[in-house]
Amino acid sequence: DGGITQSPKYLFRKEGQNVTLSCEQNLNHDAMYWYRQDPGQGLRLIYYSQIVNDFQKGDIAEGYSVSREKKESFPLTVTSAQKNPTAFYLCASHRRENTEAFFGQGTRLTVV
């Protein structure tokens, strides 16, 4: 079945370590997005990419980095520069001409 897959579902890291979250989609979607969600809050945009080899910062990009080397993949690295990395991270994608966004099931990152 087509869809968007995030892995792992739960991730634990020690403070000061970089960690990379995976997001893969087989929907042939051009645009991909990373959001962060804190408890009781809405989603906030970290980075987005409209085409391969191009991406833009969202509202809270500091401490994060991304790459878009393939259309189907948009990994997010949470660096040690991110002050409060513990959160629920969601990846999404959609076609440029279709406005329905599909979301993955999320990765819950805990930094101790």
Next chain:
Amino acid sequence: DAKTTQPPSMDCAEGRAANLPCNHSTISGNEYVYWYRQIHSQGPQYIIHGLKNNETNEMASLIITEDRKSSTLILPHATLRDTAVYYCIVSPNQGGKLIFGQGTELSVKP
């Protein structure tokens, strides 16, 4: 900041219609109204969207006022599985970023 205002929480009896309001008084002419919902600890799910006409699909109906400054999402026969946070978002149709507000936490009770 989100361009929409929603009540933080609502209750609905199972089997009854759930009417979720949304204010978007600063919406511009090329912006659509979208609704997504998020069940606890899952990714958001698209429900419906519209520009100025009322829309209906298998999940819900969307009623947009004539001046487009507010809208209502209607779940005609709410079930316990409809308990979720519902987000109303305004965005241009040609892709674009989704700006999520706080949403409305809908509790469907037996």
